[in-house]
Amino acid sequence: MELKPKRFLVLDDQLVLRKLISRQASFFSRFAVDIDEFSDPAEALRSIAEGGYHLIITDIGMPGMNGIDFIKNVARLGYRSALLIISGYDGKTLQTIADMSANLGIACARFLSKPYSAEAFVASLNGIFNEMERRAAPAASDVESLLAELSAESFRLEFAPVRALSSRKLVAFSLTALLLRDGGRLPLEKLLELLSGRRGASPAALEMLVERVARLLQDTRSACGAEECRVDIRIDEACLSADNVFDHCFVALQQYQVSPASLGFELADGLNRRSDGLCFENIAKIKYLGFRLLAGGFGQGSLTVSNLFRLPFDQVSVPMETLQWMRALRGEEPAAFQMLRSFGLGQAEVCATELDDDDAVSVARAMGCTQGRGDAVSLVVPEEELLQEIAAVPNGSPASSETPV
Structure with a gap:
């Protein structure tokens, strides 16, 4: 129709x-x-x-x-x-x-x-x-069945590979969605949105996902010797305002002998003075425990420049829409993100997202991004193919950040 x-x-x-x-x-x-x-x-x-x-x-x-x-x-x-x-x-x-x-x-x-x-x-x-x-909000009536499905672990995970834009070497994986028992696909941002109205649901789901990822990382290390595989997981303010959630994540990684540096938390929401004090405590705890902290959606939503000044981000994700907007204002400029150095962020720590065609990849490289994810970089990978994706990397070890342009 x-x-x-x-x-x-x-x-x-x-x-x-x-x-x-x-x-x-x-x-x-x-x-x-x-x-x-x-x-x-x-x-x-x-x-x-x-x-x-x-x-x-x-x-x-x-x-x-x-x-x-x-x-x-x-x-x-x-x-x-x-x-x-x-x-x-x-x-x-x-x-x-x-x-x-x-x-x-x-x-x-x-x-x-x-x-x-x-x-x-x-x-x-x-x-x-x-x-x-x-x-587009999921139906609130689905919350109970979703929570039951999470508890029973009757779902699979889907990952988007993050690659170096010049060599296409694997850098990390970004957890993008849950593949549900009924065949449906639930993007991670929709999951957070659906659970945000239920007190304690978002942090509980995060702990379940971290434990599942920890088991996957242990399995891939045992199978192909990959020591530095990194997975990034999106979080929101509901996750940050929960007590002890990142301590529990740390314990889960220890249980499977996975380094905290293998896990990055991508912050979807900005923080301000009205945010719960626990949010700031948990930001500090993420860094103290050895996890990575990522800024999601630079130029969009509530992650403002003031957040970049105040919060200790290890990486900034920049959507294609922001890159197009910056190019329209400044032209193609490889040093477009040079300003991030004043926030303590190296140029190699800028990852372009939503790269869905070759033109988008060209724009990202022209604007100085060294990493990227999207269909033009690599198609999404269900968890059962994660091992195969990692095994294809030379020496079984994903690349670290490339030298800045």
């Missing part, structure tokens, strides 16, 4: 710019798109009130009702989907407006600074719909 087109609303007081946006949307091949164009914010609001829009694209500097007031009125109407702000204001100002939009309840708010390329526009659309798909 053919999918219904996505409905976009475009608001800009200049006819030429409205037509340009509509034309650029025609390059977006992921979905068929229907576009309604408006020059008057009041008329746009009347159409939004009728419902049905998947994305609103708006300018900020308009006569009469400005874009900020328009966005506030959009939120008052109950619109909760996606917003793309296109304006000539500077990036920091537009980021502030996007943050305002998110705080008003709009699920996904992004921006583009004029001038921008058609490529950057399409990349923004892809990023928006990627985020919307990730946000």
Whole structure:
């Protein structure tokens, strides 16, 4: 059955710019798109009130009702989907407006600074719909059966290999999903989202996953002598705010004689002064116990630059969308992440993610990333094929970080 087109609303007081946006949307091949164009914010609001829009694209500097007031009125109407702000204001100002939009309840708010390329526009659309798909919440009724399945260990794990971009040598594995008994696939971020409303569920699931990974690492070491295989596991604030969870993970690794350095925890959420004190204690404990701490989704979500200043990250993961955005602003620049050195992070510790085609890999290398993961780098691997993937590495030992470009 053919999918219904996505409905976009475009608001800009200049006819030429409205037509340009509509034309650029025609390059977006992921979905068929229907576009309604408006020059008057009041008329746009009347159409939004009728419902049905998947994305609103708006300018900020308009006569009469400005874009900020328009966005506030959009939120008052109950619109909760996606917003793309296109304006000539500077990036920091537009980021502030996007943050305002998110705080008003709009699920996904992004921006583009004029001038921008058609490529950057399409990349923004892809990023928006990627985020919307990730946000699609699983049914809460599944929590009980999921917890039972986790306890019974009637699932398999799926990993995405992380490789050096120049040599394609294996560096690590990122735990991406659970393959459930009914044949379903549950991405790890969806698992965390599903369990976040149940007190103690996220840390309990994390401990189960760490023990399962520890057994796998022990098996692969025994079978092929791989001593330095590393696995990265995504965590959220619910995991960080639990008492003793990382002590339990440490004990599980000791039980299977696996080094803590073989495990990395990728932080999905940022921390602020309102975060539970246990979160900061557990960040320190991760480092003290010898685990690695990774920043997930640089340039997205709540992991802000202030988190990079304050938290002792060993690696930063940079999604393709952020790389496209940086390239649109700066061009291809191998030293784009040089600033991370001031945070105590070497350039070799930048890993590009969501590399789904060869062009994405080229962009990542041009922007100075030395590691990456995604379908263009290596397809995902179920746990029963993990040994085969590691055994294919020369000398049975994954590569360490390559020399920075």
